Amino acid sequence: MTALRRLATLGLFLAVSASGATAAPARTQIARAQIVSYLSGAETVSGYLVSPARAGRRPAIIVVHGDRGLDEWTKQQAQRFGARGYVVIAVDLYRGEIARNTEDAHELMRGLPDDRALRDLQAAFTYLAARRDVRTTKIAVIGWDMGGWYALQLAIHQPNLAACVVDDSALPTDRAAIAQIRAPVLGNFGADDRGIPASALQTFEAAMQSAGHAADLKSYPGAADGFDDSSNADRYRAGAAADAWNRTVAFFVKTLGD
């Protein structure tokens, strides 16, 4: 924690570049990465902020980590979006804890109060909306596995959210809650995911459509959950990961602007 604070006071300037997986030409931009803190209810929480060194208001993205916590891979995703000119905050729902293995991830995930996680995301939205470099009407969220569920919870409870991307996440089933979603939703899933069957995707898409909302969910054959995580050698599927990234980038360009 003290190390994090030291980092925050130093303020790190990073040159971040879009990864090679991007089909579009990498538009490397200088972005600043730092740990910031903001209020969530009565608590002060921290997040990893990447902000492009550009004048004016920019679209912004809230990044929500998976069950392992705010790890290096998640920070890299924040940097990738930062390199594309977005103001990005990667929230830390676990209050500094990072899982070293599956058991840890389980212990942390099942210990996370749902209401607190949603409050943290709402607070991140408020934090971004109050920043002078953020275009308030262009704030999106993206989350992986556990984080995807919470991204959708934010979409349900934050009517001003501009876009929502989920990868390998559980999907809400309550039709009344789904009908509250205003943001268009993009999703990327592994077809071999044993926990999230194709029927769950179809049910969610149908519920979105009947509420008059847009959901674009894609299922990748030969891929399971975690397919876009290059740090997970067993699960990583480079082709599917590149396609999912391109879909995500195109979706943000469409919904948030460039």
Next chain:
Amino acid sequence: MRIMQSSKSRALVALAVIASIGALLAAPLPTSQTVQYKSGDDTVSAYLALPASSGRHPAIILIHQYWGLNDWMKQNAQKLADQGYVALAVDLFRGGVATTPGDAQELMRSLPKDRAVRDLESAFTYLAARPDVDPARIGSIGWCMGGGYSFQVAIHEPALAACAVNYGAPPTDPADISAIHAPILGNFGADDQGITPDNVHAFQQAAQAAGKSVDFKEYAGAGHAFEDSTNVAAYRPEAAADAWNRITAFFAANLKP
């Protein structure tokens, strides 16, 4: 001949009837079974264990860990049935049972939480409609992931009469906490990385300030899952025995007539 045949077959039928009555009397009544009930558009399965006595009984909803509805959960249901409760162990995973942490985490991660809460509310409705259940005496208990959902049952079901939680994530939202009516019993491991003593104390204070009945105990030297005898690394037999005694005393005080 026809008469003889007839009397012979009558005698055989009589023998068969006597034999089957004898078998019925000798064999214990079936006390556990898999039942199904409606939850929204879905049909949910659960393991139901019944007390031996007749009449209306208090009932308990049991909520599993991230392993799913495994044998340890069924044993817990049986133990509570032996103490006079109609015990319903729900299957939130629709048949999924894991034996490795990786598989278990995959099941937990892909469980839509709104569906889980709906399944549990439907379990309450199912129990309340059973002729052998006293609907004013229904409690819930959960372990680990299921402990968090036991809190959710208390938040969403005002008629719940008792809520037991074993190392489940406590809610933090004041509106949710004030919605709880049932008295709450909690058993936590002091070494739990995911639910820290700070989290436990914060809920305890908020709930007590809101006038709720909360009885929490923290076990030193125990982490999460310390009650699970099948989890070799986590199991703490003494703490587990103490927690079980607290659970049975709590249900007896709040659910028994």
